[in-house]
Amino acid sequence: MKNFALIGAAGYVAPRHMQAIKATGNQLVAALDPNDSVGIIDSHFPDADFFTEFERFDRHLDKLRRANHDKQIDYVSICSPNYLHDSHMRFALRSGADAICEKPLVLNPWNIDGLLEIEKDTGRRINTILQLRVHPAIMALREKVQAERRDTKHEVDLTYITSRGHWYLQSWKGDVKKSGGIATNIGVHFFDMLHFIFGELQNNIVHVSSDTKAAGYLEYEHARVRWFLSVDFADVPEVQRNAGQRTYRSITVDGEEIEFSGGFTDLHTRSYEEIIAGRGFGLEENRTAINTVAAIRGATPAAPTGDYHPFLRK
CATH class of the missing domain: 3.40.50.720 (NAD(P)-binding Rossmann-like Domain)
Structure with a gap:
């Protein structure tokens, strides 16, 4: 014990x-x-x-x-x-x-x-705790990508909206010096997941950066990623909003939805099992994701042209 x-x-x-x-x-x-x-x-x-x-x-x-x-x-x-x-x-x-x-x-x-x-x-x-690295669906997708032989990169859309009330910006989470901003606070484990699946980061462009939302384009060895993160309820798609949902999460790879909603309840336990067994994720495993969010935080947003997330069309 x-x-x-x-x-x-x-x-x-x-x-x-x-x-x-x-x-x-x-x-x-x-x-x-x-x-x-x-x-x-x-x-x-x-x-x-x-x-x-x-x-x-x-x-x-x-x-x-x-x-x-x-x-x-x-x-x-x-x-x-x-x-x-x-x-x-x-x-x-x-x-x-x-x-x-x-x-x-x-x-x-x-x-x-x-x-x-x-x-x-x-x-x-x-x-x-990089819990998505031990999620069965994410691990299976990584194995599939690594086993493939293809000349073109995967096309990925990442969308994560988790609505927060007025308290959010009044708490430490709303202070960029304390939380790192929206991309760091709610997005860092997704950026780690993308690196884990698709390899080294090659390009990082920011299209939107505010207190409540951020969006941009990331290019990895094996994927081109359009991403959108938000804590604003107004960004939840109308169908889900009308159904009373306050959260919306979607990851598509080459137009196919990756379903990983299940299996979240025990990911911390699984992470602890790996850590205690000496197989935890250490400092270097975090470097790419931390580099990614730090660059997003310091970037001047570019006009959304070319490869930008479809939610920005609104």
């Missing part, structure tokens, strides 16, 4: 990590969040110690480590706001634990270089 600590226990994704820790037969020893709305812990680990101040959390983990206690921490799971991931991973490694970090790993590619140095200094490892 491995012992876990969790940073960001009140966050949206934290329950998936708690479930994954429990489902893999491990123990949550301590959790941290400045917000004390963390009753969900009782459903998984009611005996876990909880802290609202980082300094007390730090002291507690240090005492466990120095006392060679049977509850000393093996892994620190990080579900904090995006801009704090880098600092919290450094803390985990310096505390003698491996890190398991939610996406995005970091906001900028140079942060990866610094973390590589700390891995070397401490002998500990950083793992990340």
Whole structure:
């Protein structure tokens, strides 16, 4: 049994990590969040110690480590706001634990270089949750693409709209310095998926970039991709909107819809199984996706001509 600590226990994704820790037969020893709305812990680990101040959390983990206690921490799971991931991973490694970090790993590619140095200094490892890489449908598509012999690239359309209310822009997620912006916050795992399936990134053009939506064109070794991301309910197609849907997700490859809506419920558990077995995705596996979103964040949008997403015609 491995012992876990969790940073960001009140966050949206934290329950998936708690479930994954429990489902893999491990123990949550301590959790941290400045917000004390963390009753969900009782459903998984009611005996876990909880802290609202980082300094007390730090002291507690240090005492466990120095006392060679049977509850000393093996892994620190990080579900904090995006801009704090880098600092919290450094803390985990310096505390003698491996890190398991939610996406995005970091906001900028140079942060990866610094973390590589700390891995070397401490002998500990950083793992990340790239859950789409362990999705059966995505893995099957990757195998199919790799096995093909073709002279032309695949034509891909990626559309992801996940409506958010007025709270979104008032939270840290609406602050580009803290979240990295819309492409980073809701798109980074899709960009990693595209790289995972279609190879190295060759071209990156941005057509739209705002607080609530972004769109552009990406070209990989084996694919040409038109992409559109949004948290604006008005972007949900009319048919789905009239049916009461607030989310719309579509990925087509050469005009064929890739169905991967199912199988999402246990992807964190599957990721944890791989990490504990020593097969987690590390720092370098994140580099292309982080380079992609950092370039999107810094780009000046070009006029949507040529290969642009069909939603931009509206």
